[in-house]
Amino acid sequence: MVLKLVLKDFAVQRNILKRYLASSVILAVLFWILGMKEFALGMAMFPVIYGFLNGALYADEKNNTLRTLVCLPVRKEQIVYARYISVFIMTAIVTAIFFIYGMVAMGEIPAGGGASLNGGIFVILMSSVFMIMISIYLPLAFKLGYIKAAGINRFVMIAFFGAVSAFGVLIGNIYETGKLPLAVTDAVNRLSQLSAPLLLLLLFCASMLIYFVSMKLSVRFFKARDLFAN
Numbered sequence: 001m002v003l004k005l006v007l008k009d010f011a012v013q014r015n016i017l018k019r020y021l022a023s024s025v026i027l028a029v030l031f032w033i034l035g036m037k038e039f040a041l042g043m044a045m046f047p048v049i050y051g052f053l054n055g056a057l058y059a060d061e062k063n064n065t066l067r068t069l070v071c072l073p074v075r076k077e078q079i080v081y082a083r084y085i086s087v088f089i090m091t092a093i094v095t096a097i098f099f100i101y102g103m104v105a106m107g108e109i110p111a112g113g114g115a116s117l118n119g120g121i122f123v124i125l126m127s128s129v130f131m132i133m134i135s136i137y138l139p140l141a142f143k144l145g146y147i148k149a150a151g152i153n154r155f156v157m158i159a160f161f162g163a164v165s166a167f168g169v170l171i172g173n174i175y176e177t178g179k180l181p182l183a184v185t186d187a188v189n190r191l192s193q194l195s196a197p198l199l200l201l202l203l204f205c206a207s208m209l210i211y212f213v214s215m216k217l218s219v220r221f222f223k224a225r226d227l228f229a230n
Contacts (some may be wrong), residue, residue: 005082006089009056020051041101042126045094049130052090053137056083057146058196067227077219080142084215087134095127124200128207133157135214136206143221 028044060066069079136156140149 002078002082002085003184005069005079006086006132009052009083009086010090012059013055013198016055017048017052020048020055023047025054025187035159040197041098041123042129045098045123045126045130048094049091053087053134054146054150056086056149057141061146070227076161076222080215080219080222084138084179084211084218087138088131091127091134095123098123115159121197128200128203131207131211135210139214139217143219143225 024044024047025083027047028040029044031040056124066079133156137149137153140156143149144152
């Protein structure tokens, strides 16, 4: 049953995947023209991954799919598992495609502070960040429904990127002035000595752990949700 639900997520959107791809190309070209090469790949991935997720949630809301499914011999946790699996599959496909493109075509891209990352490595970085953001979004959707969750998630995304950017700038400024506690400075130095692939592997593992915890949280929320309440 989980496999059938996964296939359903792809089947209901097969005709609008071209729109996601078109938006992806437009954003990538726009950021490239603006000279923001380091954001081109991430912004190109975003419409496809989030478009697929929002499309699946919207289709369920529009067609009352969730209410229909819970009236069938389908357990609520199966519905949650299927959504997480379908989103993960789409993210993996997009990541693989852009990873190959990043390795072959993008070469080195700026990473700040005079450093650089290979385009393929940057794709893995952005994919892990997207997985963390999705891990925040999906529990909201299973608890509150698509419409409320989408509204809240817009502010969550703004806050997420704002907090990460501000934290990075703050830590960088404090680190340069030497005002960080010795333990924090030592930790930063140790992390800076690790290779980029190893750091990305750690980030990927962390994002997968967060994704798994998010799935368990969504199961808990969805089981407690009354789909027939007004």
